[in-house]
Amino acid sequence: MADVLHVGIAGLGNVGTGVVKLLQQNADLISRRAGRPIVATAVSARDRSRNRGVSLDGIDWVDDAAELATRDNVDVVVELIGGSDGPALTLARRTLAAGKPFVTANKAMLAHHGLELAEAAEKAGLPLKYEAAVAGGIPVIKGVSEGAAANLITRVYGLMNGTCNYILSRMEAERLDFATVLADAQALGFAEADPSFDIDGIDTAHKLSILAALAFGARIDFASVACTGIRAIASADIAQAAALGFRIKLVGLAEVQDGALFQRVHPALVPLDHPVATTMGSLNAVVLEGDFVGRLFFQGRGAGEGPTASAVVADLIDIARSDVRPPFVMPVADLEALPRASAGDRRGRYYLRLNVADRAGVLAELTAALRDTGVSIESLVQRGTSADGGAMVVMVTHEAREEDVLASLDRMAASPSVVGQPVMMHILDF
Amino acid sequence: MADVLHVGIAGLGNVGTGVVKLLQQNADLISRRAGRPIVATAVSARDRSRNRGVSLDGIDWVDDAAELATRDNVDVVVELIGGSDGPALTLARRTLAAGKPFVTANKAMLAHHGLELAEAAEKAGLPLKYEAAVAGGIPVIKGVSEGAAANLITRVYGLMNGTCNYILSRMEAERLDFATVLADAQALGFAEADPSFDIDGIDTAHKLSILAALAFGARIDFASVACTGIRAIASADIAQAAALGFRIKLVGLAEVQDGALFQRVHPALVPLDHPVATTMGSLNAVVLEGDFVGRLFFQGRGAGEGPTASAVVADLIDIARSDVRPPFVMPVADLEALPRASAGDRRGRYYLRLNVADRAGVLAELTAALRDTGVSIESLVQRGTSADGGAMVVMVTHEAREEDVLASLDRMAASPSVVGQPVMMHILDF
Numbered sequence: 001m002a003d004v005l006h007v008g009i010a011g012l013g014n015v016g017t018g019v020v021k022l023l024q025q026n027a028d029l030i031s032r033r034a035g036r037p038i039v040a041t042a043v044s045a046r047d048r049s050r051n052r053g054v055s056l057d058g059i060d061w062v063d064d065a066a067e068l069a070t071r072d073n074v075d076v077v078v079e080l081i082g083g084s085d086g087p088a089l090t091l092a093r094r095t096l097a098a099g100k101p102f103v104t105a106n107k108a109m110l111a112h113h114g115l116e117l118a119e120a121a122e123k124a125g126l127p128l129k130y131e132a133a134v135a136g137g138i139p140v141i142k143g144v145s146e147g148a149a150a151n152l153i154t155r156v157y158g159l160m161n162g163t164c165n166y167i168l169s170r171m172e173a174e175r176l177d178f179a180t181v182l183a184d185a186q187a188l189g190f191a192e193a194d195p196s197f198d199i200d201g202i203d204t205a206h207k208l209s210i211l212a213a214l215a216f217g218a219r220i221d222f223a224s225v226a227c228t229g230i231r232a233i234a235s236a237d238i239a240q241a242a243a244l245g246f247r248i249k250l251v252g253l254a255e256v257q258d259g260a261l262f263q264r265v266h267p268a269l270v271p272l273d274h275p276v277a278t279t280m281g282s283l284n285a286v287v288l289e290g291d292f293v294g295r296l297f298f299q300g301r302g303a304g305e306g307p308t309a310s311a312v313v314a315d316l317i318d319i320a321r322s323d324v325r326p327p328f329v330m331p332v333a334d335l336e337a338l339p340r341a342s343a344g345d346r347r348g349r350y351y352l353r354l355n356v357a358d359r360a361g362v363l364a365e366l367t368a369a370l371r372d373t374g375v376s377i378e379s380l381v382q383r384g385t386s387a388d389g390g391a392m393v394v395m396v397t398h399e400a401r402e403e404d405v406l407a408s409l410d411r412m413a414a415s416p417s418v419v420g421q422p423v424m425m426h427i428l429d430f
Numbered sequence: 431m432a433d434v435l436h437v438g439i440a441g442l443g444n445v446g447t448g449v450v451k452l453l454q455q456n457a458d459l460i461s462r463r464a465g466r467p468i469v470a471t472a473v474s475a476r477d478r479s480r481n482r483g484v485s486l487d488g489i490d491w492v493d494d495a496a497e498l499a500t501r502d503n504v505d506v507v508v509e510l511i512g513g514s515d516g517p518a519l520t521l522a523r524r525t526l527a528a529g530k531p532f533v534t535a536n537k538a539m540l541a542h543h544g545l546e547l548a549e550a551a552e553k554a555g556l557p558l559k560y561e562a563a564v565a566g567g568i569p570v571i572k573g574v575s576e577g578a579a580a581n582l583i584t585r586v587y588g589l590m591n592g593t594c595n596y597i598l599s600r601m602e603a604e605r606l607d608f609a610t611v612l613a614d615a616q617a618l619g620f621a622e623a624d625p626s627f628d629i630d631g632i633d634t635a636h637k638l639s640i641l642a643a644l645a646f647g648a649r650i651d652f653a654s655v656a657c658t659g660i661r662a663i664a665s666a667d668i669a670q671a672a673a674l675g676f677r678i679k680l681v682g683l684a685e686v687q688d689g690a691l692f693q694r695v696h697p698a699l700v701p702l703d704h705p706v707a708t709t710m711g712s713l714n715a716v717v718l719e720g721d722f723v724g725r726l727f728f729q730g731r732g733a734g735e736g737p738t739a740s741a742v743v744a745d746l747i748d749i750a751r752s753d754v755r756p757p758f759v760m761p762v763a764d765l766e767a768l769p770r771a772s773a774g775d776r777r778g779r780y781y782l783r784l785n786v787a788d789r790a791g792v793l794a795e796l797t798a799a800l801r802d803t804g805v806s807i808e809s810l811v812q813r814g815t816s817a818d819g820g821a822m823v824v825m826v827t828h829e830a831r832e833e834d835v836l837a838s839l840d841r842m843a844a845s846p847s848v849v850g851q852p853v854m855m856h857i858l859d860f
Contacts, residue, residue: 022722026582032647032760033579131577137723139577147561147569149463150743152456217462275729278708292452293567293740297729299705310723313580323753330462 004037005320008068010091011080012045015105015132017052018309019078024055030313034320038313041073069094076101076319078312084108096120096128103315105132105308107206111222114210115335118327128327129315134207135160135284137307138300139314144214144288145329151290153215155430157253160207162282162302163191163198164230164250169280172238172247178231190282200229201265204252212254212263213328215288217335220328224340225252225263232423233267237353240381240394241269241425244351247277251428260341269351269427275299276428289430344403349378349427351396352405354412355419358384358391362417366393369411375400390419396427434467435750438498440521441510442475445535445562447482448739449508454485460743464750468743471503499524506531506749508742514538526550526558533745535562535738537636541652544640545765548757558757559745564637565590565714567737568730569744574644574718575759581720583645585860587683590637592712592732593621593628594660594680599710602668602677608661620712630659631695634682642684642693643758645718647765650758654770655693662853663697667783670811670824671699674781677707681858690771698856699781705729706858719860774833779808779857781826782835784842785849788814788821792847796823799841805830820849826857 007023009016020040023030031037042060044067062068065087068077077095079102081088088109095102096117104110110117110133121128131141135158144156159165163185170181182199185191197203205225213220230250241248246269254263270277275297279285284302289295301307328335356362363382370377376398383392397405405424413422437453439446450470453460461467472490474497492498495517498507507525509532511518518539525532526547534540540547540563551558561571565588574586589595593615600611612629615621627633635655643650660680671678676699684693700707705727709715714732719725731737758765786792793812800807806828813822827835839852 018722022580026580026721029582029647030580032764033575035755035760138726139573142572142577143569145463146748147572147744148740149747150452150456150460150740152459217459273708275705275708278703278705290740291456292448292736292743294731294737296568297727299727299729301724306722307724310578310580310720313722314577317579318576321753321755323751325465325751330465334462 004039005034005316006039006041006073006075007078007316008042008071008074008076009040009078009080010044010065010068011082012043012052013080014305015308015312016043016045016080017054018305019080019312020056020059021054022309022313030317034317036320038316038320042068042071044068065091066094069098069100074100076103076316078316079104079106082106082108084112089113092117093120096124096126099124099126101127101129101319103129103312103319105130105312107133107203107210111206111209111220114213114220115332119332121327122331125324127319127324129318131315132308132311134210135286135298136302136304137310138284138286138298138302139311140211140286140298141214143296143298144211148288148290148293148296149329151292153288153290155255155289156211156215156287157251158286159249159276159279159284160252160286160302161198161204161250162284163195165279165284166190166282167199168230168233168238168248168250171235172242175235177235178233199231201227201250204250204265208252208254208263208265211286212261213335215254216256216261216338217330218261218338219335221261221263221338221340224261225265226343228266230267232421236392237423240353241351244379244396245272246270246427247272248425249276251276256338257341259338261338262341262343262346264343267425269425271428274428344401346402347399348402349397349399349429350405351425351427352394352409353423354393356391356393357417357419358389359417363393365415365417366412370408373404373408373411375404375408434469435464435746436469436471436503436505437508437746438472438501438504438506439470439508439510440474440495440498441512442473442482443510444735445738445742446473446475446510447484448735449510449742450486451484452739452743460747464747466750468746468750472498472501474498495521496524499528499530504530506533506746509534509536512536512538514542519543522547523550526554526556529554529556531557531559531749533559533742533749535560535742537563537633537640541636541639541650544643544650545762549762551757552761555754557749557754559748561745562738562741564640565716565728566732566734567740568714568716568728568732569741570641570716570728571644573726573728574641578718578720578723578726579759581722583718583720585685585719586641586645586717587681588716589679589706589709589714590682590716590732591628591634591680592714593625595709595714596620596712597629598660598663598668598678598680601663601665602672605665607665608663629661631657631680634680634695638682638684638693638695641716642691643765645684646686646691646768647760648691648768649765651691651693651768651770654691655695656773658696660697662851666822667853670783671781674809674826675702676700676857677702678855679706681706686768687771689768691768692771692773692776694773696856698858700858704858774831776832777829778832779827779829779859780835781855781857782824782839783853784823786821786823787847787849788819789847793823795845795847796842800838803834803838803841805834805838
């Protein structure tokens with residue numbers, strides 16, 4: 001049996017605690033699969049006194065996380081502090097500078113500084129691994145970068161935020177509105193006190209930008225991810241979508257078309273027989289499309305102590321096995337800086353929902369707006385909704401250019417008959 | 431850029447041709463992801479004159495496949511001949527003896543000789559890789575052996591035969607009986623002229639025994655896989671299962687319980703909201719359950735030129751990256767020879783279907799048989815089926831011991847009121 005791999009862990013929240021627990025509980029198994037024992041030897045966290053339900057006996061406690069990078073009894077550093085900059089980034093830089101492999105679950109840091117860190121790792125011939133950063137316990141980083149490595153990948157998409165999927169699933173199952181479910185999710189600890197990173201799609205955008213870089217051999221371009229969250233979704237939308245054969249999901253989608261990179265996070269209508277539509281509760285799912293393999297679908301737990309620890313320790317096992325590859329499959333210098341694709345030229349079907357005053361001529365006004373912008377309608381439902389005499393109009397367009405649909409929506413929104421902001425959602429037709 | 435990896439390919443059927451095509455079409459991409467070019471330099475196949483729609487210019491043609499093992503311009507051999515013994519096995523042994531990495535899609539050979547070959551590979555420090563052998567293009571070998579490597583895996587199961595899944599999907603969609611769909615599938619080339627390896631579950635059993643070894647750190651034990659195929663499934667079973675909220679699938683299932691290995695291939699009733707139930711047509715799916723990661727689900731194309739080639743070339747990229755691990759995750763010497771678990775002690779719910787003479791007292795007879803063996807009934811449907819006055823009785827039991835259900839079935843089958851062989855299927859309750 002080869003030498004022990006000594007692990008320093010920065011951050012002892014749920015995930016850090018889970019990693020310590022996993023390394024202890026499955027020590028035997030891990031050592032047989034890794035070819036050598038993997039042992040936590042040092043940890044760093046803010047609160048030393050908290051009872052975490054796991055034994056830290058024999059593990060050094062380090063006050064300054066950055067110290068893990070240079071500590072003698074640490075061969076590899078696991079960063080679970082979070083945050084795109086600050087102590088996490090300092091630790092990453094110092095660890096690689098000290099010539100040690102680095103493992104992280106930090107999607108925000110990778111989305112912003114992944115290329116810098118990957119370059120440092122490459123130059124030093126060190127592993128920089130981050131399976132836990134995207135879709136938690138699901139081995140999608142490995143799936144995309146190794147499992148599908150032979151393929152020209154043209155599209156990658158999925159549900160990468162368990163909080164959003166949980167909220168949308170409960171809105172549907174219990175016919176509740178967004179605010180009610182969010183408040184309940186917060187009370188239960190399934191949503192953060194400040195939930196905006198999750199529900200506004202930023203967390204999904206971080207993960208998507210990492211996946212897109214891997215899938216397309218492109219430089220990470222977080223800034224170009226167009227992002228719409230789930231705040232505007234009404235339970236009426238969910239019911240209407242269901243009646244039309246769809247389920248609303250917060251989808252992160254990246255494609256390369258004509259050499260340009262398209263990245264978007266948005267609520268989308270997914271056909272009920274699509275595996276993404278049947279991914280419920282806090283589960284995550286990732287789909288990739290390759291030219292030889294076709295569609296590959298991965299589903300599992302995207303967050304939480306156990307699943308995230310599982311991904312972190314899988315990375316440690318790869319490191320113990322001396323599997324060193326460029327962090328983004330190919331050297332950073334070979335990654336392409338792809339131009340941003342125009343959304344306006346995209347073609348697809350759209351779901352439109354408008355709240356309108358229930359009076360004569362409204363429908364004529366709406367349909368004229370569509371006609372004048374060249375958008376044709378596949379189906380239309382009008383339904384009385386409120387005690388004040390308002391009505392709801394839901395339309396599904398035939399395939400149309402996105403720019404034209406937006407133009408028609410602008411016209412409709414300007415009408416005095418339309419109350420509030422119209423909602424437009426994409427239909428996932430693949 | 432490091433040295434070219436020269437590949438010798440034995441077998442130029444669909445998959446072999448796909449590998450040549452993939453290495454050519456995505457040569458640039460593959461070389462960037464692998465860190466070096468991967469080039470087919472020699473091939474061997476029976477029919478030299480056949481037009482395969484791919485250029486073999488510059489590739490040496492070798493008459494005796496075994497010669498690839500020792501050829502100077504071959505660094506790694508890909509075996510796509512098939513068959514558990516014969517030329518495939520000879521080639522595998524010679525390749526490893528010659529000190530070269532070996533890649534195969536041959537589940538039958540691995541199920542029978544995998545441990546011998548793995549030992550030879552280990553001793554020589556060589557990769558022996560077989561991603562394409564289980565579930566085609568889906569990276570489940572990597573998922574189980576690397577992605578989930580930190581977990582104690584307690585169960586692995588799935589749909590690993592596209593022909594069976596295609597037949598069952600069409601029986602449901604078109605309300606056709608088994609024989610009709612099989613004949614049509616044969617005419618369309620979706621089923622072999624001799625379909626027994628597929629429809630009797632043997633192909634699934636090969637794959638299952640490989641997955642189980644990987645998942646549980648156990649020695650491959652193909653001989654202990656209990657195997658029931660799909661021949662006995664009537665379209666009435668499919669309709670009844672649907673009415674009860676299930677879909678019938680040919681499931682390969684392996685578990686470790688109390689240190690004993692349970693392996694079975696059998697048609698099972700899968701709840702309609704289970705991702706395995708929504709895996710239709712020729713798609714494959716694999717589920718694993720780990721103690722930290724929970725349930726992981728993989729779905730994609732399990733066969734065909736493109737998907738299988740994708741898996742083969744993924745293995746070649748790993749080899750180009752010098753990723754050498756024991757073929758069954760841990761050294762063969764460490765794999766446990768697990769005792770075979772008794773099926774009789776298993777508890778579960780069961781679907782029973784009997785064709786009976788439609789006369790007074792039949793139901794009393796059947797329900798007495800169940801009572802006398804201690805099996806209680808959750809639901810029962812009797813339906814007139816045939817012009818000759820026969821009826822069909824379908825029962826779902828409460829959770830019961832398998833042995834008791836079999837005993838009750840024996841009693842029922844002995845009754846003169848029961849026509850033909852009763853059908854018993856397991857309900858997948860996880």
